[in-house]
Amino acid sequence: MAIEKKEFMTIDGIPVEINGEKNLLELIRKVGVKMPTFCYHSELSIYGACRMCMVENKWGGLEAACSTPPKAGMEIRTNTERLRKYRKMILELLLANHCRDCTTCDNNGSCKLQDLAKRFDINDVRFPNTAEKPKIEASSVSIVRDQHKCILCGDCVRMCSEVQNVGAIDFAHRGSRMTISTAFDMPLAETTCVGCGQCAQACPTGAIVVKNNISNVWKILDDPTIKVSVQVAPAVRVALGKELGVAPGENAMGKIVAALHRMGFDEVYDTSTSADMTVIEEAEELAQRLAEGKAEMPMFSSCCPAWVRYCENRYPELMEHVSTCKSPMQMFSAVIREKDRNSERKCMHVAVMPCTAKKFEAVRDEFKVDGKPDVDYVLTTQELVRMIKEAGILFRDIEPEAPDMPFGTMTGAGVIFGVTGGVTEAVLRRLAADKSSTTLRSIAFTGVRGMEGVKEAHVMVGEKEVRIGVVSGLRNASNLIERIKNGEHFDFVEVMACPGGCVNGGGQPFAPYTDKEKRGAGLYAADRLCSIKSSEENPLMATLYDGLLKGRSHELLHVHYHRKEK
DSSP, rough: OOOOOOEEEETTEEEEEOOSSSSSSHHHHTTTEEEEOOOOOTTSSSOOOOOTTTETTTSSEEEEETTTTOTTTTTESSSOOOHHHHHHHHHHHHHHHHHHOOSSTTTTSSSHHHHHHTTTTTTOOOSSOOOOOOOOOOEEEEEEEEOOOOOOOOHHHIIIOOOOOOOOEEEEGGGGGGGEEEEOOOOOOGSOOOOOOOHHHOOOSSSSEOOOOOHHHHHHOOOTEEEEEEEOGGGGGGGGGGTTOOOOOOHHHHHHHHHHHHOOEEEETTHHHHHHHHHHHHHOOOHHHHHHHOOSOEEEOOOHHHHHHHHHOGGGGGGGGGGOOOOOOHHHHHHHHTTTTTOSSEEEEEEEESSSSSHHTTTTTEEEEEESOOSSEEEHHHHHHHHHTTTOOOOSSSOOOOSSSOOOOOOOOHHHHGTTHHHHHHHHHHHOOOOOOHHHHHHHTTTTTTSSSSEEEEEEEEEEEEEEEEEEEEEHHHHHHHHTTTTOSEEEEEEEEEETSSSGGGTSSOOOOHHHHHHHHHHHHHHHTOOOOOOGGGGHHHHHTTTTTTTTHHHBBBBOOOOOOO
């Protein structure tokens, strides 16, 4: 039996085995060296523009670690005097053409340029500051672009094109005039941008950030004549991480509720409750389609506003196959509006979401009644973190509290909505005839769980085998749609715009891939601790459907989007 010969190379004098790594950067990280990078993301194509990850070979040549494949016998060094001077020079040149008002930047404390300048002890920049006056593009309700903070790393362009298949932004002009721009320099709100915020997640410097609504929310909280209610999405509870001193993926919902009460919110609710309503309505819609058995196209989920907008822009002919169910955020806000209809105080509603596209969803005409939106303000998880810090709340030390009544009951099915595959699993729990714990556990192993971008499952619903697709990332959605158009049959397709689902939403604090996996695992752990697993078994649902929703469930919980032509 032939023994496979192992291949090695040397990094900083340490022999390292080559085991399928695509580039030197992956091998260097194996030996415990954190190489500086701006333009490298493992899920994006190799661009090699920033040159911060250069290494020196044994002949004195310089090579980019991100774009150089490892070879047996190769010898490199990652930390020579020459490399340190080289990296400092790059940083100084970037800072010479960059805004240095760090204390007023939304990315202060999480800026990679700021971090590397500190790491390499850049305490003086020898070159004059040539940064132009701020060019703020704030037409989008989801994100804000500040051109003079851009370092042309291309991360946002590749994310928008390669992962999301939107292509709303790209490089424009040449040489020193190069910039990131929309087609014909149109306002972002007038482009095909879906507001997913993944460009802001990829941006290392704060050139693209989440649009900030914090001051507006503080203003209404300080007004005693206004009753302010708030709902918190499932994915928010597992994403606070290092920002507030809790472990990645730890369920911090109780502390979030307590913090929101301290900040002055009158009523704090968990969006998992309205996710139960979404499950009931969407499962009914799917069951009806399956019973009819005539649909050539599958039913697509409707919880993700970035996906809905993407479908409107690219596949308007498919909108009739998108579920008419409102998202959990909009269902809850409609119910709360009805509850507060006769309130003596003016009522306003805030939603804390992992998603920047929710800001756009909230202002859509379809979700306004008499010109007033059901959700007045949407805060992202990032904004919530800032408000907690601004309020001086010691998050780790506060005692957890439960969501308020009358909407304080939810199920595990609603909690898992925040991770890719969660919507599908919750719907399958609803449609399952056998509600035993064994059956519900078996659904988890049908192929709907996992952080992969595309998953497929075959599940028996009654006597019919149902084929399900679960996709996250809009390019994956587009690829699956093309397969369907070419003849492949699916009965139900769940789409989430952000890779991995809402746990990786554009409004979440940035996290490495391992932490994103922990966020998903945190939601499944929260589900295991819920005594009620299926949405229809939530006693609150019976109360709502026999009361406030009686005879009005379709009016309050469903929506028909205004069709847009290509």
